[in-house]
Amino acid sequence: xxxxxxxxxxxxxxxxxxxxxxxxxxxxxxxxxxxxxxxxxxxxxxxxxxxxxxxxxxxxxxxxxxxxxxxxxxxxxxxxxxxxxxxxxxxxxxxxxxxxxxxxxxxxxxxxxxxxxxxxxxxxxxxxxxxxxxxxxxxxxxxxxxxxxxxxxxxxxxxxxxxxxxxxxxxxxxxxxxxxxxxxxxxxxxxxxxxxxxxxxxxxxxxxxxxxxx
Numbered sequence: 231x232x233x234x235x236x237x238x239x240x241x242x243x244x245x246x247x248x249x250x251x252x253x254x255x256x257x258x259x260x261x262x263x264x265x266x267x268x269x270x271x272x273x274x275x276x277x278x279x280x281x282x283x284x285x286x287x288x289x290x291x292x293x294x295x296x297x298x299x300x301x302x303x304x305x306x307x308x309x310x311x312x313x314x315x316x317x318x319x320x321x322x323x324x325x326x327x328x329x330x331x332x333x334x335x336x337x338x339x340x341x342x343x344x345x346x347x348x349x350x351x352x353x354x355x356x357x358x359x360x361x362x363x364x365x366x367x368x369x370x371x372x373x374x375x376x377x378x379x380x381x382x383x384x385x386x387x388x389x390x391x392x393x394x395x396x397x398x399x400x401x402x403x404x405x406x407x408x409x410x411x412x413x414x415x416x417x418x419x420x421x422x423x424x425x426x427x428x429x430x431x432x433x434x435x436x437x438x439x440x441x442x443x444x
Contacts, residue, residue: 260304276310355381364389373403382404
């Protein structure tokens with residue numbers, strides 16, 4: 231809801247709501263199912279499991295009306311083949327907990343999960359900072375006493391995406407800090423990065439302010 235003075239309600243904690251849903255990896259589901267069934271099997275038992283999987287796959291290919299399982303059946307067949315080859319060397323019993331391929335996949339899953347968690351945390355921090363800057367700007371307190379931080383360009387971009395009228399005051403504040411080399415912009419690397427992340431008008435305003443102070 232908008233009012234005549236341009237005020238907009240705060241969005242609150244909404245970043246995750248806009249995140250895309252994770253699609254189901256049917257091939258991964260199939261491999262996991264095979265590993266559960268194969269746990270404790272010997273090479274002979276796993277070979278029998280492979281024969282059943284090959285028969286199922288063959289019947290599925292012949293049936294034109296067969297349900298599209300997203301590649302799960304083929305993944306199960308390939309996993310049975312891999313396990314049979316593994317047990318041909320070890321004899322069994324099969325244990326996913328000591329299967330190097332399985333453990334590497336689990337480690338990769340953990341790395342992806344940690345990276346996603348980090349991404350969400352950073353997204354929330356950006357949203358919180360955007361709210362903070364907007365509140366300060368709305369109260370007329372966004373001045374040189376408020377230090378620039380790493381990531382404030384992203385907070386500014388979020389306010390622009392929200393069409394928040396207070397982004398203009400944030401732009402003035404960023405331009406002044408860039409001109410003064412204050413806060414986070416005291417570091418040359420930070421100023422260089424800002425050139426690629428701030429809009430042209432903000433950078434032009436900073437250049438003008440810096441020139442006027444020479």
